[in-house]
Amino acid sequence: MRTKKKQPARSLASTRPPTLKKQKSISRKATKSLINSLHLLQKKKAQAVAKGDLAAQAAIDAEITALGGLEKYQQASLQGQRNDRGGDSSRVLMEWLQPTSAALQELGKTRRLRMLEVGALSVSNECSKSGLFDVERIDLSSQGEGILQQDFMERPLPKNPTGLFDIISLSLVLNFVPDAAVRGQMLRRTLSFLRDPNDIEPQELRSSFPSLFMVLPAPCVTNSRYMDEDLLKSIMTSLGYTQTHRKLTQRLVYYLWTRKRLVLEKGVTFKKAELRSGGSRNNFSIIVRNP
Incomplete structure (x- = not known):
């Protein structure tokens, strides 16, 4: 009688199966x-x-x-x-970048834009397939080849301009950070990895780069006690970002924040303060203390 081999136990730190392996569907x-x-x-x-x-x-x-x-x-x-669940969030980014496609294609003859995708789940999303970006992907628990297992908050800072990026993607990442102050630190840390706005060429691309693509569950800004879109915009403005694009759906809210200033609004602090009352609210918040 043939005996079944005992499968080794998988630790929490072990990597996930490659994306090509079919996962059991979850409702x-x-x-x-x-x-x-x-x-x-x-x-x-x-x-x-x-x-x-x-x-x-x-x-x-x-x-x-x-x-x-x-x-x-x-x-x-x-x-x-x-x-059938809404699809790849980077499709929204590619739609927003469509007006600059000619400039992007022209730039591609000499260099491709550099993208840092934090919390990457796939090596075959729309950004990766576009051919417009050199994508560096990191995740706390890598799915496999093509995604580096790394914590963005512990990623070494670039030592020279060659280590900087034209765009950073934080798609459903910020909401997974459990501490409001660390969320603020993460947003401020993105600035250390983005290029100087004045170095973006051709100039037609400066409306969209350097930038931060951010996706959050919609309730983070529509149903939080401590956060709404006006406050989020104030926080991002203090960091030197300008809201270039926004899309709100029933489940998600998408933003493209373009970096326009290198200097932070010094001494500005955003604390956790109630904006909406009610027992049905969630507690999503971001605490920022600009030095």
């Missing part, structure tokens, strides 16, 4: 529930860490592991990128 309702649960647990863990409560941290880690951890969250996110 839309289950996907939303899983993502929301993991977000809530990450928030509780951040609170436990802040209090130094080791017992609570261990209990929350056990809950996260039971749900499948980061790997399961990313599988759910991949499900959300299927065409």
Whole structure:
């Protein structure tokens, strides 16, 4: 009688299967529930860490592991990128860049724009297939070849201009960061990886580059106690960004923020303060302290 080989246990830190391997489909309702649960647990863990409560941290880690951890969250996110679930978010970016396509094609004869994709889930999204970008992809838990396993907050700063990027993508990344102050630090850190606006050539591209492509769950700005679009715009303006494009759907909100200034609005602070009341609100917020 043939015996089945025992499969080795997969640790939470292990990488996911390549994207070409077919994943078991998760329903839309289950996907939303899983993502929301993991977000809530990450928030509780951040609170436990802040209090130094080791017992609570261990209990929350056990809950996260039971749900499948980061790997399961990313599988759910991949499900959300299927065409029948709304599709690849970078398609929106490519639509916004269409008016500059002639300039982009001309630039492509000498160099391609450099893109840093944080939280990358696929090596075959619309940006990757466009041929307009040299894409560097990073993720906390790499899916496989073509995606570097790296934490953006620990990524070494560029030592020279060759390490800078024309565009950074934060698609459904900021909302996964459990701490409001770290979200602000992440936004400020993007500036260290973007090119000087004055170095963008041809000048027709300066309306869109250097830039930050950001995607958030819509409720982060439409139903949060502590965040709305006016506040988000004020935060980004203080960092030297200008809102170039925006698209709001039932589930997501997309932004293209173009960097226009190199200098921060010094001494500006955005605290966590209630903007909307009501028990049905979420607690998404961003804390920024500009030096």
